[in-house]
Amino acid sequence: MEEKYAIEVKDLVISYRNLKKLNLKETFFKWKRTKAETFVAVKGISFRVREGEILGIIGKNGSGKSTTLNALAGIFSPDSGTIDLHGHSISLLSIGVGFQKEMTGRENIMLSGMLLGFSENEIKEKEQKIIDFAGLENFIDMPVRTYSSGMYSKLAFSITAILETDIMLIDEVLSVGDQRFKKKSFRKMKKLISDESRTVVIVSHNLNTLRELCNTVLWMDDGEIKMKGDPETVLDAYEAYMEEE
Amino acid sequence: MYRKFRNDIKKYWKYAVYSARAQLKSEIANSYLSWLWWILDPFCFMLIYVFIFGVVFNSRAPHFPVFVFTGNTMWNFFNKNLIQSVTIVKKNRAIVSKVYLPKYILLMSRMGVNAFKMAVASTIIVGMLIFYRIPITANIWFAIPILITLTLVVFGIGCFLLHYGVFVEDLSNVMTLVLRLVFYMTGIFWDIMDKLDPPYNAIVCRVNPAAFLLHNLRECVIYGRTPDWKLLIVWFFIGLGISILGIRKIYKNENSYVKSI
Numbered sequence: 469m470e471e472k473y474a475i476e477v478k479d480l481v482i483s484y485r486n487l488k489k490l491n492l493k494e495t496f497f498k499w500k501r502t503k504a505e506t507f508v509a510v511k512g513i514s515f516r517v518r519e520g521e522i523l524g525i526i527g528k529n530g531s532g533k534s535t536t537l538n539a540l541a542g543i544f545s546p547d548s549g550t551i552d553l554h555g556h557s558i559s560l561l562s563i564g565v566g567f568q569k570e571m572t573g574r575e576n577i578m579l580s581g582m583l584l585g586f587s588e589n590e591i592k593e594k595e596q597k598i599i600d601f602a603g604l605e606n607f608i609d610m611p612v613r614t615y616s617s618g619m620y621s622k623l624a625f626s627i628t629a630i631l632e633t634d635i636m637l638i639d640e641v642l643s644v645g646d647q648r649f650k651k652k653s654f655r656k657m658k659k660l661i662s663d664e665s666r667t668v669v670i671v672s673h674n675l676n677t678l679r680e681l682c683n684t685v686l687w688m689d690d691g692e693i694k695m696k697g698d699p700e701t702v703l704d705a706y707e708a709y710m711e712e713e
Numbered sequence: 714m715y716r717k718f719r720n721d722i723k724k725y726w727k728y729a730v731y732s733a734r735a736q737l738k739s740e741i742a743n744s745y746l747s748w749l750w751w752i753l754d755p756f757c758f759m760l761i762y763v764f765i766f767g768v769v770f771n772s773r774a775p776h777f778p779v780f781v782f783t784g785n786t787m788w789n790f791f792n793k794n795l796i797q798s799v800t801i802v803k804k805n806r807a808i809v810s811k812v813y814l815p816k817y818i819l820l821m822s823r824m825g826v827n828a829f830k831m832a833v834a835s836t837i838i839v840g841m842l843i844f845y846r847i848p849i850t851a852n853i854w855f856a857i858p859i860l861i862t863l864t865l866v867v868f869g870i871g872c873f874l875l876h877y878g879v880f881v882e883d884l885s886n887v888m889t890l891v892l893r894l895v896f897y898m899t900g901i902f903w904d905i906m907d908k909l910d911p912p913y914n915a916i917v918c919r920v921n922p923a924a925f926l927l928h929n930l931r932e933c934v935i936y937g938r939t940p941d942w943k944l945l946i947v948w949f950f951i952g953l954g955i956s957i958l959g960i961r962k963i964y965k966n967e968n969s970y971v972k973s974i
Contacts, residue, residue: 484972542813544968562811566732570739579735582728583812611742 474667475517479549482510509535511691522668524682532691533671556634559584569613580627602626629656638670725818733825751833766902779841784901786834791923793827798871799878799885803974816967820871850937859930865952866922872959879970899923
């Protein structure tokens with residue numbers, strides 16, 4: 469049977485033009501003009517992720533993991549190469565995006581949901597589920613500025629967890645709130661990740677989490693793919709490499 | 714680029730509107746007078762200007778309070794949008810570093826907030842026209858193409874300020890100074906055509922979009938005359954051109970913004 473892919477990345481290059489912050493004094497009184505430097509963060513990588521696959525990405529700091537994740541989410545556009553999502557919806561899991569403290573919890577569900585790319589109707593359909601999961605029924609029509617930090621996190625997490633997309637991108641696994649909600653949110657995360665219909669890409673430094681959750685692990689080093697394969701093989705090789713360093 | 718722009722507008726338009734509503738609500742959330750501030754703010758400035766220039770400096774411009782109020786209303790829209798566009802990406806760091814949205818959507822949302830305030834103030838202008846028994850003619854409809862042109866010009870310049878505001882630290886200070894100069898060259902509380910000698914008055918009134926649009930807005934709203942159509946069309950296309958170039962600039966560079974803020 470032909471395998472279906474959710475993500476196909478081909479020759480992806482992402483560079484940052486080092487457009488340094490300028491101030492007028494430097495601009496007008498500097499004799500030598502420096503050219504904008506280019507830093508290539510991702511150097512022509514290619515990989516594919518099957519539908520329902522859980523891909524973990526590891527690598528030391530500055531290896532291009534988060535840049536790749538941000539490119540998959542569409543936050544950075546590729547300088548060259550392509551990212552084909554085959555029409556799947558995608559979101560980078562992050563909590564409290566677009567929250568406005570003067571708005572009520574209900575209004576923030578709408579605001580945050582729209583930013584994550586959902587339509588008004590889709591958000592309204594899932595609104596009650598979000599409120600129930602957060603356990604904030606009595607506070608949902610109060611401004612978010614009146615919430616405790618725990619309540620804030622609960623609402624923010626619930627929005628992200630309930631408004632699911634076909635492909636989920638996770639930069640470090642989230643668990644928030646008090647001890648009880650932490651367990652609840654981690655369980656929910658595991659459930660979301662383990663759902664067979666969902667494709668997940670996780671960036672994490674926690675090797676145990678990756679061992680526990682992923683089917684495949686991709687090791688990035690200096691903007692290139694060093695290794696890709698089953699978690700045991702790749703993570704063992706990575707551990708050995710890091711110990712040598 | 715056109716197709717991308719069309720798809721992005723379709724996708725993010727509702728967010729821009731909802732976000733503008735949220736910002737308006739946030740602004741008045743903790744104040745006693747709530748939405749009354751949207752009326753009180755321009756109204757009180759008008760009273761101050763009328764007192765200083767009408768009473769102290771004895772200005773003889775006809776229908777002076779309406780003259781000043783119209784100027785102040787339009788200027789607030791022009792000035793606030795340009796000043797706010799410089800820092801708009803930095804102020805929305807939490808959003809732009811977590812999700813992709815075309816950065817000009819942030820500007821559109823902010824312009825929506827300022828357009829709403831201008832609309833509230835415009836209802837006061839109509840009230841003042843009735844109160845001072847100034848004849849309202851059909852030429853008042855010309856205010857619509859003038860305001861559309863104003864919006865395009867402001868959006869176009871705003872796109873460039875949004876882009877350079879990410880990288881140039883002191884652009885805010887520069888813009889405050891530049892806009893202060895433009896303020897005095899626009900004639901909020903005096904008529905540029907009377908106060909400056911020819912040919913400088915006509916030159917300023919043509920090359921400064923704020924002065925040109927305000928002068929023509931007053932002509933059609935207060936004095937029932939038709940605006941300078943030819944130049945209005947020119948400014949419309951200039952605004953459209955700057956907007957297209959501004960959007961192009963943002964599309965080309967927006968993936969670098971996140972790393973610089």
